[in-house]
Amino acid sequence: MVGEARVRRYGDAAALAFLCDPASAGPADEAKAKRFASRVRLGSFQARLVEAISGPDSRRTCSPVALLGGSHEAEAIFRGLGEAAGRDRWPILSWLRAAASRDGAATAVAYGRDCRPAGFVSCRRVVAVEVGGKDSFSLCYSVRPDYVYVAPDRRGMGHSTAMRQAFARAIARDIDALALLWEAGTLSEVGDISLGFEVMGIADSEEGELFMERLRQDMEQAVEARFPPSVLAGFGYESVVPAF
Numbered sequence: 001m002v003g004e005a006r007v008r009r010y011g012d013a014a015a016l017a018f019l020c021d022p023a024s025a026g027p028a029d030e031a032k033a034k035r036f037a038s039r040v041r042l043g044s045f046q047a048r049l050v051e052a053i054s055g056p057d058s059r060r061t062c063s064p065v066a067l068l069g070g071s072h073e074a075e076a077i078f079r080g081l082g083e084a085a086g087r088d089r090w091p092i093l094s095w096l097r098a099a100a101s102r103d104g105a106a107t108a109v110a111y112g113r114d115c116r117p118a119g120f121v122s123c124r125r126v127v128a129v130e131v132g133g134k135d136s137f138s139l140c141y142s143v144r145p146d147y148v149y150v151a152p153d154r155r156g157m158g159h160s161t162a163m164r165q166a167f168a169r170a171i172a173r174d175i176d177a178l179a180l181l182w183e184a185g186t187l188s189e190v191g192d193i194s195l196g197f198e199v200m201g202i203a204d205s206e207e208g209e210l211f212m213e214r215l216r217q218d219m220e221q222a223v224e225a226r227f228p229p230s231v232l233a234g235f236g237y238e239s240v241v242p243a244f
Contacts, residue, residue: 030131032135032137032191033129033131033137035190036129036137036139036187036190037127039186039187040129040178040181040187041177042125042127042174042177043173043174043177045106045125045170045174046106071097071100074093074096074099074100075093075096077096077117078092078093078096080116080117081116081117081151082116082151082153084151084152084153085151085152090149092149095122095149096120096147098122098146099120099122099146102122102124105123105124105146106122106124106125106167106170107120107121107122107123108120108163108166110150110159110160110162112154112157112159117151118151118154118157119148119150119151119154119159119160120149121145121147121160121163121167122145122147123143123145123146124144125141125142125143126142126143126144127140127141127142132192135190135191135192136191136192137190137191137192137193137194138193138195138196139187139193139194139196140197141174141175141178141195141196141197141198142198142199142200143167143171143198143199143200143219144199144200144201145167145199145212145215148163148208148212160207160211164211164214164215164218168218168222171219171222172222175197175222175226176226178195178226179226179227182195182231194235194236195227195235196235196236196237196241197219197220197223197237197240197241198240198241198242199212199219199240199242199244200243201244202244203244212242213242216242217240
């Protein structure tokens, strides 16, 4: 085991957005949304990644790195990616700096056999509450990969797969928490509720689109493993929505 990356969490609660029809919503609707949202309790969005790519010297290990706490750490990761990243056509340093300052984002960094950074993924989790008719609510659990990058000389070695699986485990923990809230009746006590799930992002390459599609499939498997088909049918759920 030659590399380990952890995610620095910026908050223990999901980001909550209240979506109301401005033509009909009023203070009472906002109060309902806040009352409902107060019942949604999710743990830290934390992905733990362990790379098990064998190195030339099995005694050599990388120190765990918590990312990203600031621009200096981002620049250190950029330097560690090597000259190939500097020649790449994507603005990698800008991505890393943005990931370091983006509130609510979790960032994982993969390390290669030489203990140098190989790539990173920055991802956000958002829970949106929409107020419908009388005491009816829709809750959308959304995961939004912002930046997915693997250095050119490190591609095809399984780094992006390892990082995706780390986030998939974090998503599965959230789905499990939502299912427990549903089973306990905690969500339905405030009114009729439906749940939706999506992966949202902008794919600038075939590799990026493939990453998000596979993450969508990971989430879909977690949802369908945790909620009975009859419950999903009641939500109007057909699949995790791809929004990319």
